[in-house]
Amino acid sequence: MATKTEIRRQELRDKLIVIAERTIAQNGLSALRARDLAGEAGCAVGAIYNVFGDLTDLTLAVNARTFHRLGAEVAEALAAAPEDPVEQLVVMAQAYHHFAASNHLSWRALFDVERPAGEAAPDWYLAEMGQLFTYISDPLAVIFPEREAEELALLTRALFSSVHGIVLLGLDEASAGVSTGKIDHMIALVLRQFTASRK
Amino acid sequence: MATKTEIRRQELRDKLIVIAERTIAQNGLSALRARDLAGEAGCAVGAIYNVFGDLTDLTLAVNARTFHRLGAEVAEALAAAPEDPVEQLVVMAQAYHHFAASNHLSWRALFDVERPAGEAAPDWYLAEMGQLFTYISDPLAVIFPEREAEELALLTRALFSSVHGIVLLGLDEASAGVSTGKIDHMIALVLRQFTASRK
DNA sequence: CCTTATCATTGAACTGCGTTCATTAAAGTG
DNA sequence: CACTTTAATGAACGCAGTTCAATGATAAGG
Numbered sequence: 395m396a397t398k399t400e401i402r403r404q405e406l407r408d409k410l411i412v413i414a415e416r417t418i419a420q421n422g423l424s425a426l427r428a429r430d431l432a433g434e435a436g437c438a439v440g441a442i443y444n445v446f447g448d449l450t451d452l453t454l455a456v457n458a459r460t461f462h463r464l465g466a467e468v469a470e471a472l473a474a475a476p477e478d479p480v481e482q483l484v485v486m487a488q489a490y491h492h493f494a495a496s497n498h499l500s501w502r503a504l505f506d507v508e509r510p511a512g513e514a515a516p517d518w519y520l521a522e523m524g525q526l527f528t529y530i531s532d533p534l535a536v537i538f539p540e541r542e543a544e545e546l547a548l549l550t551r552a553l554f555s556s557v558h559g560i561v562l563l564g565l566d567e568a569s570a571g572v573s574t575g576k577i578d579h580m581i582a583l584v585l586r587q588f589t590a591s592r593k
Numbered sequence: 594m595a596t597k598t599e600i601r602r603q604e605l606r607d608k609l610i611v612i613a614e615r616t617i618a619q620n621g622l623s624a625l626r627a628r629d630l631a632g633e634a635g636c637a638v639g640a641i642y643n644v645f646g647d648l649t650d651l652t653l654a655v656n657a658r659t660f661h662r663l664g665a666e667v668a669e670a671l672a673a674a675p676e677d678p679v680e681q682l683v684v685m686a687q688a689y690h691h692f693a694a695s696n697h698l699s700w701r702a703l704f705d706v707e708r709p710a711g712e713a714a715p716d717w718y719l720a721e722m723g724q725l726f727t728y729i730s731d732p733l734a735v736i737f738p739e740r741e742a743e744e745l746a747l748l749t750r751a752l753f754s755s756v757h758g759i760v761l762l763g764l765d766e767a768s769a770g771v772s773t774g775k776i777d778h779m780i781a782l783v784l785r786q787f788t789a790s791r792k
Numbered sequence: 793c794c795t796t797a798t799c800a801t802t803g804a805a806c807t808g809c810g811t812t813c814a815t816t817a818a819a820g821t822g
Numbered sequence: 823c824a825c826t827t828t829a830a831t832g833a834a835c836g837c838a839g840t841t842c843a844a845t846g847a848t849a850a851g852g
Contacts, residue, residue: 399799399800399847399848402800403800427837427838427839428838428839428840429837429838429839432803437801437802438801438802438803439802439803439839439840440801440802440803440840440841440842441800441801441802442840443839443840443841444800444801448839448840449839449840511768512768545782548775548778548779548782549779549782549786551762551779552759552779552780552782552783553783554762555755555758555759555761555762555763555779556754556755556756556758556759556783557755557758558758558761558762559754559755559756559757559758559759559761560751560754560755560758562754562757562758562761563750563753563754563757564754569710569711576747579747580747580748580750580751580754581751583744583747583748583751584751584752584755584787587748587787587790588783588786588787590789590790590792591786591789591790593789598818598819598828598829601829601830602829626808626809626810627809627810627811628808628809628810631832636830636831637830637831637832638810638811638831638832639811639812639813639830639831639832640829640830640831641811642810642811642812643829643830647810647811648810648811
């Protein structure tokens with residue numbers, strides 16, 4: 395067994411993830427450079443490639459952590475939310491917005507990472523995404539008890555995508571000085587209006 | 594006057610835009626390379642920089658045309674739509690989806706182009722966007738006659754963003770084989786449910 | 793504990809990109 | 823036609839990600 399080596403590799407792996415996480419959070423995905431990374435980690439550039447296939451793999455490792463933090467914040471908001479299912483949707487969506495706003499560059503890296511066309515998303519992504527969808531579909535099932543499971547699934551995806559779109563385009567302009575309160579307002583407007591007629 | 598030169602430059606400009614448009618449409622923004630471009634246009638690499646500041650400027654020129662085509666298709670769909678304002682919204686949103694699906698890589702280039710942080714969007718972008726927003730806010734004003742202008746503007750942006758989000762995430766998976774019909778379904782679901790309660 | 797074979801680490805070199813700018817060619821002018 | 827001014831050229835530059843022959847460390851056997 396190669397314990398010495400394995401331990402060192404694991405330590406380097408962790409160190410690189412921490413550094414990459416900070417770099418992305420502070421300066422964005424485009425600021426992630428192999429030489430800078432090696433310099434900060436005190437290793438050779440080649441060492442990065444002993445531990446990650448390429449920089450995209452490293453970015454995916456960072457993204458997994460980011461997505462996990464996102465899921466945790468949404469779950470936390472849901473736990474503190476009132477019983478009312480509409481309010482739960484609003485609270486979760488605004489938690490999503492809050493996370494995206496407070497972790498803008500890390501959040502963008504979730505979607506800006508290069509993904510080979512037509513390749514399946516990683517398991518951790520599907521798992522976290524499934525968890526988010528459950529948070530949404532549960533209150534939706536209460537609001538729309540008559541709807542079939544299949545249609546509820548479609549509604550769930552549609553609502554998630556809608557909130558995502560509002561946050562995405564909203565933050566684009568928020569960086570140009572548009573108020574963040576308007577985004578929360580739009581989210582609430584859409585969700586409340588969407589659920590105003592429960593059928 | 595430098596007519597000879599100006600004509601040549603204009604011709605090169607047009608030729609480069611056509612080539613870049615085709616390259617982006619067929620192989621995506623990342624396939625746009627200065628040397629390939631010069632090779633296809635039969636000019637020197639440096640000539641590109643006599644006519645465009647950089648490749649981003651060229652991309653923006655292509656994007657202006659793409660956005661204009663998008664606006665025209667939405668307008669065309671709206672012209673052929675029924676009187677009912679809800680149906681108009683659905684028809685326009687599905688036209689947006691159809692354009693994005695049929696021009697996937699060109700459509701993505703609209704959003705994937707590098708934009709310097711905190712810099713104002715180009716005029717043509719704001720103009721086309723304003724036009725799209727008008728198409729949306731007109732039927733919305735009919736559906737929600739009680740709402741204030743400010744809130745209607747917010748609703749307009751929110752609905753556009755929602756449809757955009759549904760199309761964006763939907764096409765991501767559509768490239769992995771998910772049906773395009775589901776996207777139309779989600780759009781209709783959201784818009785119909787959103788407008789089911791007119792207050 | 794030393795020797796040696798195996799494996800891991802290193803960083804200079806390779807490739808590919810956008811962009812520049814000294815050189816060369818063309819255009820305008822008297 | 824000579825000459826000045828202006829434009830076009832493409833080799834060269836800088837800066838990325840990635841590789842791999844050379845170097846160093848580790849584990850196994852005596």
